Amino acid sequence: xxxxxxxxxxxxxxxxxxxxxxxxxxxxxxxxxxxxxxxxxxxxxxxxxxxxxxxxxxxxxxxxxxxxxxxxxxxxxxxxxxxxxxxxxxxxxxxxxxxxxxxxxxxxxxxxxxxxxxxxxxxxxxxxxxxxxxxxxxxxxxxxxxxxxxxxxxxxxxxxxxxxxxxxxxxxxxxxxxxxxxxxxxxxxxxxxxxxxxxxxxxxxxxxxxxxxxxxxxxxxxxxxxxxxxx
Numbered sequence: 747x748x749x750x751x752x753x754x755x756x757x758x759x760x761x762x763x764x765x766x767x768x769x770x771x772x773x774x775x776x777x778x779x780x781x782x783x784x785x786x787x788x789x790x791x792x793x794x795x796x797x798x799x800x801x802x803x804x805x806x807x808x809x810x811x812x813x814x815x816x817x818x819x820x821x822x823x824x825x826x827x828x829x830x831x832x833x834x835x836x837x838x839x840x841x842x843x844x845x846x847x848x849x850x851x852x853x854x855x856x857x858x859x860x861x862x863x864x865x866x867x868x869x870x871x872x873x874x875x876x877x878x879x880x881x882x883x884x885x886x887x888x889x890x891x892x893x894x895x896x897x898x899x900x901x902x903x904x905x906x907x908x909x910x911x912x913x914x915x916x917x918x919x920x921x922x923x924x925x926x927x928x929x930x931x932x933x934x935x936x937x938x939x940x941x942x943x944x945x946x947x948x949x950x951x952x953x954x955x956x957x958x959x960x961x962x963x964x965x966x967x968x969x970x971x972x973x974x975x976x977x
Contacts, residue, residue: 776818827911831915871955
């Protein structure tokens with residue numbers, strides 16, 4: 747018999763509150779109900795609610811002022827990187843521009859950290875890329891490999907901020923990549939890219955690595971529109 751671990755009340759209440767914010771029940775600029783009422787709505791004790799509020803304030807969903815109502819932030823502008831993970835984990839439907847915006851951020855970052863990785867250690871970059879030659883033609887294999895590759899290239903760049911930003915994508919990069927790589931054209935495009943990037947790294951050509959990465963990141967925006975479910 748398999749057992750499903752019950753969700754802790756604080757986790758359940760955090761999910762319910764963030765979902766309510768995302769779905770507009772508590773829109774940005776509004777205030778949350780008083781502690782007693784909100785605890786009753788979420789079905790938790792007041793001490794549990796206080797822990798939930800500390801969590802969501804830490805991530806940027808709300809601002810707490812002692813003696814005043816808790817304000818719901820405009821999380822797109824006031825939130826931290828954990829907001830990204832929260833949106834994916836708690837949204838029933840992602841905002842239509844969420845993934846394209848995420849891909850544009852990757853377009854800004856990936857060419858730079860790939861160039862730096864090849865500049866600092868072309869051998870390391872080439873060793874990472876060589877594994878693509880045995881890559882199974884399956885969405886999950888590509889999603890796992892691409893996530894590993896991006897994180898390790900970012901780490902090899904020598905700039906830890908790149909790695910920290912990518913680490914904030916943990917938990918939703920691969921699920922979204924599964925949708926993307928379900929498209930055969932996306933897998934083929936990436937396989938060609940990995941081979942070309944491996945060749946550039948083998949030559950120690952950081953400039954070519956940067957250009958190749960930028961080109962495939964641009965193409966991924968077009969391919970995502972083909973791969974993603976219709977709104």
